[in-house]
Amino acid sequence: MRITIDRDRCIGSGQCVMTAPGVFTQDDDALVDLVPGYEDGPGDPRVHDVPMACPVQAITVDED
Numbered sequence: 174m175r176i177t178i179d180r181d182r183c184i185g186s187g188q189c190v191m192t193a194p195g196v197f198t199q200d201d202d203a204l205v206d207l208v209p210g211y212e213d214g215p216g217d218p219r220v221h222d223v224p225m226a227c228p229v230q231a232i233t234v235d236e237d
């Protein structure tokens with residue numbers, strides 16, 4: 174699995190963190206970031222729901 178985040182698109186709404194808090198986090202400016210060590214979304218099936226949850230399509234999840 175490969176997770177791509179586009180911080181230039183992110184508006185800091187936080188849906189990604191609410192959907193998969195083990196994988197996504199927000200920095201001090203509320204922009205999306207990946208939890209260190211969890212860039213591949215291991216063990217959290219909710220990761221697949223995140224691209225639809227983000228209001229600005231800032232996240233893509235691709236299966237390798």
Ligand code: SF4
Pocket residue numbers: 182183184185186187188189190199203204205226227228229230231232
């Ligand atoms: S859901 Fe989208 S806009 Fe909101 S914090 Fe996450 S990446 Fe940014």
